[in-house]
Amino acid sequence: MLTVAVALFALSTLITWAYYGQEAWTYLFGKSRGSERLYQLIFCLFIVAGSVLPLGSVLSFADAVLFLLALFNIIGVYLLAPVVKQELRSSRDKIDPGEVRKNENANS
CATH class of the missing domain: 1.20.5 (Single alpha-helices involved in coiled-coils or other helix-helix interfaces)
Structure with missing residues (x-):
């Protein structure tokens, strides 16, 4: 039960940070499809890096x-x-x- 709660909390945190990060990105760099895709690519790369690098x-x-x-x-x-x-x-x-x-x- 605790594992499921932690996993759901981690997933909801990822979604929230992705949304608010993209809102800030578009405020700083303009709201265009290319700009939003660039942010999403960078965000996904950091997710992959965070999952394969050591925790420290x-x-x-x-x-x-x-x-x-x-x-x-x-x-x-x-x-x-x-x-x-x-x-x-x-x-x-x-x-x-x-x-x-x-x-x-x-x-x-």
Whole structure:
């Protein structure tokens, strides 16, 4: 039973990462049939490589890629912090004069 659950979780993770990865790819490189096929080919090659390489190598590679993703997210947070601060100030300014009502259910 546990083996089936783990296999289904792995399969659903592959499908999810493939979908969201392709969405990000098409956002960056344009939505064309050739671009999508290139992403799918690269994704499938990485699946094959991940299944034949030793587990330690796959985990090290996955850790390195996730570290790079986190690094870019942190850079984005710092770059967008002034924009978030401005939007937060704008939202609070609208709440004070009553232009936007406070949500009483949010505090409960």
